Amino acid sequence: MTVTSETRSVAGRVTALYRRAGNAGHSRLGLALAVIAVSQLIVLMGTTMVTMSLSRIQSALGFSTTGLLWVVNLYGLIFGGLLLSGGRIGDILGRRRVLTGGLVLFSAASLLGGLAQDKVWLLAARAAQGVGAALIAPAALALIVTSFPPGRHRSRATSVYASVSALAAAVGLVAGGLLVTYASWRWTLLVNAPAGLVLALAAPLVLTEPARQGGRFDLPGAVTAAGGIAALVYGLSAAAPSGAFDVSHWASATVIAALAGAVLLLAAFAAIEARSSHPLLPLRILADRNRSAGYLSAAAVGVVIFAVLYFATLFFQDVWGYPALESSVAYLPWIAAFSVGAAASTQLLPRIGPRPLMVTGSLSGAGGMYWLSRAGVNDSYAGHVLGPFIIAAFGLSLVSVPFVALGLRRVRPADSGEAAGVVNVAPLVGGSVGIAALGTVAWTTAARQIHLTGTGGAAATYRHALATGFDRAFLIAAAVALTIAILAVTLIRVRATGLAGQTPPAAPPPAGQGHPQPEPNGAAPTTEAHRTDSTA
Numbered sequence: 443m444t445v446t447s448e449t450r451s452v453a454g455r456v457t458a459l460y461r462r463a464g465n466a467g468h469s470r471l472g473l474a475l476a477v478i479a480v481s482q483l484i485v486l487m488g489t490t491m492v493t494m495s496l497s498r499i500q501s502a503l504g505f506s507t508t509g510l511l512w513v514v515n516l517y518g519l520i521f522g523g524l525l526l527s528g529g530r531i532g533d534i535l536g537r538r539r540v541l542t543g544g545l546v547l548f549s550a551a552s553l554l555g556g557l558a559q560d561k562v563w564l565l566a567a568r569a570a571q572g573v574g575a576a577l578i579a580p581a582a583l584a585l586i587v588t589s590f591p592p593g594r595h596r597s598r599a600t601s602v603y604a605s606v607s608a609l610a611a612a613v614g615l616v617a618g619g620l621l622v623t624y625a626s627w628r629w630t631l632l633v634n635a636p637a638g639l640v641l642a643l644a645a646p647l648v649l650t651e652p653a654r655q656g657g658r659f660d661l662p663g664a665v666t667a668a669g670g671i672a673a674l675v676y677g678l679s680a681a682a683p684s685g686a687f688d689v690s691h692w693a694s695a696t697v698i699a700a701l702a703g704a705v706l707l708l709a710a711f712a713a714i715e716a717r718s719s720h721p722l723l724p725l726r727i728l729a730d731r732n733r734s735a736g737y738l739s740a741a742a743v744g745v746v747i748f749a750v751l752y753f754a755t756l757f758f759q760d761v762w763g764y765p766a767l768e769s770s771v772a773y774l775p776w777i778a779a780f781s782v783g784a785a786a787s788t789q790l791l792p793r794i795g796p797r798p799l800m801v802t803g804s805l806s807g808a809g810g811m812y813w814l815s816r817a818g819v820n821d822s823y824a825g826h827v828l829g830p831f832i833i834a835a836f837g838l839s840l841v842s843v844p845f846v847a848l849g850l851r852r853v854r855p856a857d858s859g860e861a862a863g864v865v866n867v868a869p870l871v872g873g874s875v876g877i878a879a880l881g882t883v884a885w886t887t888a889a890r891q892i893h894l895t896g897t898g899g900a901a902a903t904y905r906h907a908l909a910t911g912f913d914r915a916f917l918i919a920a921a922v923a924l925t926i927a928i929l930a931v932t933l934i935r936v937r938a939t940g941l942a943g944q945t946p947p948a949a950p951p952p953a954g955q956g957h958p959q960p961e962p963n964g965a966a967p968t969t970e971a972h973r974t975d976s977t978a
Contacts, residue, residue: 468551471595471599473644486579495621511679517569519675519676522672524576524577532859534659538654543577556632559627601846603846604842615773621633623767663714672703674708735848736935737847737868743870746919749880795937800927806840807834810920
């Protein structure tokens with residue numbers, strides 16, 4: 443046997459192994475869920491893990507204070523702007539293929555970023571990471587809809603995905619603090635490379651490739667959506683003050699132009715989608731009141747979680763003087779409480795439905811944030827943060843599982859990529875809006891306190907002012923958490939059945955053959971047995 447024929451034989455056996463493993467069915471659902479969940483984890487950790495290393499990056503590569511922000515913001519801009527496009531690309535090219543390609547791109551970009559020798563090199567790597575993340579996130583969630591059978595398997599997969607998504611940012615802070623302290627800032631990027639490659643190799647083995655969707659790519663919709671979301675995130679980020687001695691920039695020409703451009707581009711996107719035969723985001727996805735409640739709740743959860751991670755970290759470091767490692771480890775009780783709540787929500791959701799969980803979680807989250815807003819300069823972590831963290835995290839976890847299930851409720855497989863994109867976009871945009879708005883409140887309040895308070899020394903005055911500003915941000919976040927209960931009471935009508943475990947058929951049956959037809963809101967054909975849980 444020649445070397446060439448032996449090589450072909452080995453390649454053929456490897457290909458056959460991948461095909462058999464990729465179609466193994468339910469026996470690999472656990473591994474499939476692990477690949478999906480860890481893929482989502484590394485993508486969402488991409489922001490906060492690097493955040494813990496910004497000061498080291500500035501020293502190593504010579505970033506200015508303004509330029510340093512782009513190490514974080516560029517990733518978020520591209521990730522958020524391309525999420526809807528990533529969902530549609532997965533529909534057309536195949537979700538498993540796009541997930542695998544996104545993981546390879548994300549891994550390569552992480553490796554290049556970790557090896558960066560100058561500013562442009564690192565920023566280019568972060569941009570490529572954002573593109574990879576925008577391919578991974580919607581494909582991963584869409585694969586849950588198409589790969590897991592309705593009922594217990596899909597409910598479990600949806601719950602795990604929701605929990606990982608909500609926990610990833612806090613886990614990133616902890617991991618980033620550990621890596622910066624005991625290794626190097628470069629490892630906050632390099633660690634993604636081997637993890638992503640392992641996932642890319644595992645994906646064809648454990649994930650099935652669902653049928654691709656026909657149609658063409660909506661380029662005008664993709665351009666206006668990406669531009670609109672990116673302009674919105676940029677404008678909101680640029681509007682917020684950067685510190686107690688800065689002022690808000692809502693009236694600056696750059697911010698006004700960015701926000702006005704965002705409004706125009708998003709309005710154009712809505713008009714394009716309403717007329718397109720192959721829309722990037724079918725508007726029927728938003729027509730269902732229960733799904734809309736899920737998306738709005740996701741945005742509200744994004745506001746609260748981003749507020750905690752951003753302002754609590756600043757509170758720990760700037761008010762209490764915690765080092766990076768101690769401030770990151772402070773989130774371990776948050777992670778533990780969230781994990782317990784997510785497990786409870788997973789068990790309760792099929793039994794009692796989303797509304798009771800979301801109302802209870804909203805009240806608990808609001809209560810925890812209100813308690814957190816009472817923390818002061820001379821208070822302790824054990825007395826004024828530990829309890830609020832546990833209560834708020836547990837409450838938000840009760841909300842996070844239902845909003846993902848609602849966002850995918852009765853979505854047809856043909857629309858699963860687009861619906862997954864909306865589920866991922868909502869918390870990201872909510873977090874950006876929250877950081878900009880709450881940042882304006884926090885830093886303005888702190889600046890006012892500095893001018894009003896002149897006793898106790900400059901350092902003590904500054905810490906007191908910061909604590910007052912951050913507490914005000916936590917108080918507003920508590921009010922945002924309460925809006926989730928209002929959404930649940932006024933919009934949600936679905937009962938314990940009919941959530942993510944109920945999947946519409948891939949295509950409606952031909953008209954006139956006595957079969958139920960799809961409804962105008964893009965939902966599955968509704969039989970009499972299911973009408974009681976889907977009233978509008």
